[in-house]
Amino acid sequence: MSAKLINSALLSSGAQFLNKLLGLISTLILARILTPEDFALIALVSITLYFFDVLSNAGSEQYLIQKTRVTFNDLNTAWSLDVLIKSIIFILVVIFAHPIAMFMEQPEISLAIIVASSVLIIQACKPPQLILLKRQLNYALLFKLSLLQKITSFMVVIPSALYLKNFWAFIIADIVATAIYVGMAYMVIGKRPKFRFTEVKNQWLFSKWLLAKSVLGYMRSQVDTIIVSKHFSSTILGNYHIARDISMMPGHYLLAPAIEPLLASFSQLKTKTKKFFQHFCNVTLVISLLSGPIAVFILFNADLIITVLLGKQWLIAQGILQVFAFLFLYWVYWLLVEQALVGQGKVKLLFWFDFISLALTIFCLLVLLSQRQQIVEVAVLRVVTGIFLTFFALMYLLKNQVTELLKVIAFISWPLLVSLMVALILQELPLLDNAVADLLLKGASYFTLLGGLFFLLLACLKHISVEHKLVYEFIKMKLRLP
Structure with a gap:
């Protein structure tokens, strides 16, 4: 198991190293295009989005990885629960975006919070078979998809920043890159999940x-x-x-x-x-x-x-x-x-x-x-x-x-x-x-x-x-x- 674990760790960290290299290059460029105030605003948007992302996390990945045996019903239930919860959370974001922006004393980020939160639904739609790859310590496909996502983000964020000159460049790049990641995952895997809630009780006992x-x-x-x-x-x-x-x-x-x-x-x-x-x-x-x-x-x-x-x-x-x-x-x-x-x-x-x-x-x-x-x-x-x-x-x-x-x-x-x-x-x-x-x-x-x-x-x-x-x-x- 040690050799497989090391290979998985190398692939996983290798993908993220390449991602980080692109991220580092984009940071070098964006820090000279945008101001510290722009980074402060995107930090507040990110904090808000991350909170709702956490709130919508049904623990599907951790639940499936730690199970001794995973069935198709487990996969479909995990996917369905994720889509349902993230859709509800998106509606809550739309309702509370303005009060959150006012609390942070930055009313201009209200619309940005709503638009950025669309990433939650896109992420929820990704095929659950990706979790099985992690469970099997098979990171080759995940490596390629992750790299593709970062390249897409890099290719979008720099032109957007040059054109818009504000924090919206980050949001646009994130949405486009996430959509490409999910779309390519379905093209490669081919199998589409179905709405099922047969195992929701067992998952909730673990996930609550x-x-x-x-x-x-x-x-x-x-x-x-x-x-x-x-x-x-x-x-x-x-x-x-x-x-x-x-x-x-x-x-x-x-x-x-x-x-x-x-x-x-x-x-x-x-x-x-x-x-x-x-x-x-x-x-x-x-x-x-x-x-x-x-x-x-x-x-x-x-x-x-x-x-x-x-x-x-x-x-x-x-x-x-x-x-x-x-x-x-x-x-x-x-x-x-x-x-x-x-x-x-x-x-x-x-x-x-x-x-x-x-x-x-x-x-x-x-x-x-x-x-x-x-x-x-x-x-x-x-x-x-x-x-x-x-x-x-x-x-x-x-x-x-x-x-x-x-x-x-x-x-x-x-x-x-x-x-x-x-x-x-x-x-x-x-x-x-x-x-x-x-x-x-x-x-x-x-x-x-x-x-x-x-x-x-x-x-x-x-x-x-x-x-x-x-x-x-x-x-x-x-x-x-x-």
Whole structure:
């Protein structure tokens, strides 16, 4: 299973890496066409759309992936339930779009919220057979469809931005790209689902807690942006949003797709406790070898990253991005813990984790803002609360697995410490006169030196502990070593 899991992770993360490359290019261009205020407005539209998307999530994908056996009735019921709920939610969006826009003190986004929400219905119509591909760890078709969607979005958003000069370019590109994705999926798969609700009761028993957990998870992840929009100007909100978006790029587009196949693998091992936690430890090490170096690189080079990607008009984002290097880091581990708990069927527990996290985050942010703190202090508090709660969830998951807990702590710590050591050494590198050249030189030096150190350490560990076999095989496959 390890080889298939690695191939699935590589395909999934490879697709998202190419997607991110196109997204990065479009961000470079759009940041010079549009203003921070435009990014602030699209952030508010996205927050609203994401909330209604979460509210309409029937948990079909997670339900079908974790089932031992999936029938055609399961597929049709999941698809039908998704279409029905998202259609109802779309009607609610139309009704409440204006009050939401007024609450956010941005009445001009009312129509934008309605138009953008049409994506919900389009997404709901995608063939449920795509979920089976994820369940079978078969990501080849998903890779192609995802890449096609991003290429379409890129080809639409840039001309739209040049012509319209406002945030509507994002909305138009999203609708067109989603429609192309769904249309091509049906052309390739060929089978059309039917409206059926025969298995709706069984799915709801699983999904009710997942839906509640998703709503709370959304509020937990977006509450800081909502609070910032109420206490700071549109310019600061735009900088906050873009810094957060850039910091999460490696997570959303590289590591999250690699973690996605783990839900199926965790579900297959949920009755084998020892193998389950051994697998969790191995995956933790793989993720640490990727996330630790990326977070440290962002921390030490936030100013260069913002200057190169966005330009000098985004100076406020530099300090925020430096803090959010750790937002990305803890989020990756939270996602891994979440997948492990879902694989064990502990969805209700995740709901309570999100509830506690949301309450603590809101309380801390409101207390901080009552003292009129700056935006960087808000970012610091957001990260600190997230790290604390992620560590608490990890401790709970491994509460009866002392050996595995110690391994996980070690696997998280040593790649991070080695990365910090290398970054500090490379601080002595002489700077060039060009920001792009500086970033490329630092990036190449940092990741080359770090990659060599990691491989030497893992090669030594391979002879000490069989726990590192998966990691060693993963790197050997990438480097084509004997």
